[in-house]
Amino acid sequence: MTHASRVRAVVSMQSRPILKSHARLQYDTVREAWALLSPERVFWPNEVSLDILRLCDGRHSVAQMISLLADQYAADEAEIAPDVTGFLQEWSDKFLVTL
Amino acid sequence: MNEPVLPPIGMLAELTHRCPLQCAYCSNPVELLKANREMDTAGWLSLFEQAADLGVLQVHLSGGEPTLRADLGELIACLARRGVYTNLITAGVGIADGRIEAWADAGLDHIQLSFQGAFAATTEKIGNSRGAHEKKLETARRVRAAGLPLTINAPIHRHNMEEVPDFIELALSLGAERLEIANVQYAGWALLNRKALMPEREAVERQVQIVEEAQERLRGIMTIDFVTPDYFAIYPKPCMGGWARDAFMVAPDGTVLPCHAAGTIKSLHFERFGDWSLSRIWHESSAFNAFRGTSWMQEPCRRCERQEIDWGGCRCQAMAIAGDAAATDPACIKSPLHARMGALINEAISTKTADTTPDAFTYRRIGRVTEPMV
Ligand code: SF4
Ligand code: SF4
Numbered sequence: 001m002t003h004a005s006r007v008r009a010v011v012s013m014q015s016r017p018i019l020k021s022h023a024r025l026q027y028d029t030v031r032e033a034w035a036l037l038s039p040e041r042v043f044w045p046n047e048v049s050l051d052i053l054r055l056c057d058g059r060h061s062v063a064q065m066i067s068l069l070a071d072q073y074a075a076d077e078a079e080i081a082p083d084v085t086g087f088l089q090e091w092s093d094k095f096l097v098t099l
Numbered sequence: 100m101n102e103p104v105l106p107p108i109g110m111l112a113e114l115t116h117r118c119p120l121q122c123a124y125c126s127n128p129v130e131l132l133k134a135n136r137e138m139d140t141a142g143w144l145s146l147f148e149q150a151a152d153l154g155v156l157q158v159h160l161s162g163g164e165p166t167l168r169a170d171l172g173e174l175i176a177c178l179a180r181r182g183v184y185t186n187l188i189t190a191g192v193g194i195a196d197g198r199i200e201a202w203a204d205a206g207l208d209h210i211q212l213s214f215q216g217a218f219a220a221t222t223e224k225i226g227n228s229r230g231a232h233e234k235k236l237e238t239a240r241r242v243r244a245a246g247l248p249l250t251i252n253a254p255i256h257r258h259n260m261e262e263v264p265d266f267i268e269l270a271l272s273l274g275a276e277r278l279e280i281a282n283v284q285y286a287g288w289a290l291l292n293r294k295a296l297m298p299e300r301e302a303v304e305r306q307v308q309i310v311e312e313a314q315e316r317l318r319g320i321m322t323i324d325f326v327t328p329d330y331f332a333i334y335p336k337p338c339m340g341g342w343a344r345d346a347f348m349v350a351p352d353g354t355v356l357p358c359h360a361a362g363t364i365k366s367l368h369f370e371r372f373g374d375w376s377l378s379r380i381w382h383e384s385s386a387f388n389a390f391r392g393t394s395w396m397q398e399p400c401r402r403c404e405r406q407e408i409d410w411g412g413c414r415c416q417a418m419a420i421a422g423d424a425a426a427t428d429p430a431c432i433k434s435p436l437h438a439r440m441g442a443l444i445n446e447a448i449s450t451k452t453a454d455t456t457p458d459a460f461t462y463r464r465i466g467r468v469t470e471p472m473v
Contacts, residue, residue, distance in 0.1 A: 006271060008319030022209050022248035022276075026182055030106055030154035037184040039209040039250060039277065040324070042108055042156050093319040095248075095276045 011062060011089045015099040018058035023096040025053055038096060052087055056097050062088065102392055104343075104382055106154030111161055111348035111359065114143070114171070116465065118164040120190050120226035122215060123460035124254050124296055125288040127163065128362050131465040138353040140170040142373060144177050146349065149377040151181035159211075161188040163351070166198070172205045179206025186211060188252070191238030192231050199238075203245045210242045211250040211279070217265030225258060227462045239273040250277040255306070255328075256289075256296040263306050267313050271321055278321060280310055282328035286360035286415055288463045295459045297447035303331050330440045334405065335412025335428035342390035342414055347381065355380045357387055360415035364424045390414050395425055399433040 011017075019025065024037045025045075034050055036043040045053060051072065055065045066084050070077040091097045116131040138146070147158065158178055165171060166189050178185045187202065191212045199210075212235060215225035219232035242249050251270040255263065263280060270278035282303075283289045283296060298306075307327070314323045329335065339346050339358045348359050353372040356362060361369070367386040370379075381387060389395065393406050400411040411417075412428025420429040420439055427434040 006320050010319075020248070021246070024184065024208070028154070028156065035156060037156055037208075039184075039186055039211070039248065042184075095322055 009092050009099040011085050011092065011099050013061065013063040013066075015062050015088070016058050016060060017056040017062065017065075017088050017092070017097045017099050019053065019056050019097055020095060025050075036096065038094075043096075049087065052084060053091075053097075056088075104391070105345065107150075107345055107347055107381060108155065109157045109159070109346035110150055110155050111159045111346070112143070112146075112165075113161050113163065113348065113350055113359070114165040114168045114174070115351050116163040117167045118162060118190065118463070119167075119192050120164070120215070120228050120231065121462035121464055122226050122254070123288060123292040123462055124225070124256055124283040125463045126284060126286045126359055127463065128287050128360070129291060131163075131463075132351045133465060137168075137351045138372070140173060142353055143170075143174055146353065146372050146377060147174065147177050147183070148181065149372075151178070151183050153378050153381060155183060157184040157186065159186045159188055164190050164192075166194050172198070172201050175202050175207050176205040179208075184208050189213070189238070190226070190231075190235070192228065192234040194238055194241075199241050199245045199247070203247050207247060209248050209250065211252050212239055212242065213252040213254065214266065214269065215254065216259050217253075217262040217269050221259050221262060227460075236273070239275075243274045248277075249273065249275045250279060251275045252279045252281060255280055255282045255298075257298040257302070258296070260298050260302045260306055263309050264313075267309075267317075267321075267323070271317075275321060277324065279324045279326065280306075281324075281326035284326075284329060284413075284416075285419070286363070288461070290419060291461050292459075293443070294447045297330070297444055298328065299448055300331065300444065303328055329413075329416065329430045330444055332430050333432045335409050335416070335430040337409045338413035338416075338428075341410035343381075343387040344391070344410070347387070355384070357390070358413075358415065360413075361386065363415050364418050366424070390425070397425055397427065399431075400427050403433065 022039060026035060028035045033044055036045055051069060066077050066081050069084060070080055088097060092099045115137055116127060117134055165187060175185050185207050186209045187207055188211045214222060214235055216222040222232040223229055239249060251273060253266040285293050289296060310323060310325050343357045348356050354369050355372055356369050367389060369386050370384050396406060396411055400406055412430055414424045416430060417426040417428050418424040421436050429436040429440055431437060
């Protein structure tokens with residue numbers, strides 16, 4: 001058996017990340033916090049992670065995301081870029097976002 | 100209890116004990132409930148509403164075989180309406196045409212499909228069911244065609260441990276996002292069949308190597324979750340994430356338990372949903388409060404720095420092996436009874452007689468035997 005179609009997605013500035021259909025970001029009224037629901041686990045993303053995840057809508061490219069986030073946090077694009085791409089790669093590897 | 104009781108996150112709903120398979124490693128209780136003891140649709144719907152109100156975010160629909168419930172679609176729709184994440188745990192044989200699509204439409208989030216073997220002969224032997232493997236392959240295809248994410252679950256023991264590389268290939272070929280290599284936990288029928296299921300130490304070591312290598316190689320391609328075998332461990336697992344801490348389970352008749360094997364602790368009394376509300380059970384049931392937090396712990400757990408990592412391990416394993424549900428899980432190297440785990444392995448391995456072959460399985464059947472004395 002070969003599975004050539006199955007390769008690891010690697011983040012690039014052109015990727016347009018989108019949350020996977022089986023990952024759901026929703027506000028939990030009991031705990032008053034945002035939760036990301038996935039098959040086996042519930043994640044409780046912090047403010048920064050939430051701001052990134054909210055931009056994972058399949059329309060924004062990674063480059064656009066970085067520039068929007070830099071504006072929002074009054075930070076340097078070059079400074080935050082590795083954090084954003086690192087986060088997206090990790091979440092892609094965890095099957096929570098599609099790059 | 101001084102610490103506040105937080106709301107539960109997860110719930111395992113065993114909708115039925117009925118199942119077309121008869122796996123010898125099944126963790127269901129040995130005394131299985133017949134169909135006439137199952138809670139009706141209205142009961143489950145009301146339970147799910149209360150669970151959502153209480154803060155449950157994730158429900159695993161399990162069994163037995165949950166797809167034998169004709170009302171499954173209705174139950175899924177109810178949970179989806181409340182924003183609860185639904186995971187269907189199925190053996191994937193005998194699911195009628197159109198049902199998987201209907202569940203997807205009802206809002207099902209994810210399916211976990213078990214394979215008893217990576218090859219047809221193994222699946223048939225372990226599950227005692229002819230043709231099961233092909234049906235499972237077909238179910239996997241239908242799950243993918245319905246656009247649902249898929250986890251393949253491979254319960255591992257002596258008789259299929261050598262197939263771990265093949266399970267990995269199988270899961271890849273079926274387009275699964277996730278593969279669970281889950282070494283069986285000795286509860287229920289698995290405890291009854293422990294001798295026949297116990298693997299050899301060398302095989303376990305090989306397995307660990309194979310899985311770790313595959314996890315590395317397949318990063319970002321397929322997730323492999325590895326449930327290691329307790330009897331070969333140094334520290335126990337945080338069973339259920341800690342007793343009554345963030346999850347619970349419900350038996351087919353609506354009895355609410357802190358974990359699926361809790362019924363083996365005969366000193367505990369469990370409430371049924373309907374007699375009590377779910378919130379009252381979660382907060383006030385004596386069984387839930389018996390081992391909540393850390394104040395019930397004895398030595399060596401009492402003064403251990405890992406007590407909030409593994410919560411003293413599994414209460415049912417402590418019961419089964421130490422004869423005391425409040426003892427340190429003997430899987431832990433600090434337990435005075437830890438050596439017993441090794442002795443049980445050796446005992447199973449050295450009796451390389453008829454009772455370590457699959458022919459020695461006591462297959463899971465309703466009304467077959469009563470709870471073993473261990
Ligand atoms: S382990 Fe086997 S017998 Fe037990 S519920 Fe699952 S498929 Fe059925
Ligand atoms: S002594 Fe108890 S708390 Fe410490 S590691 Fe062992 S089981 Fe866990």
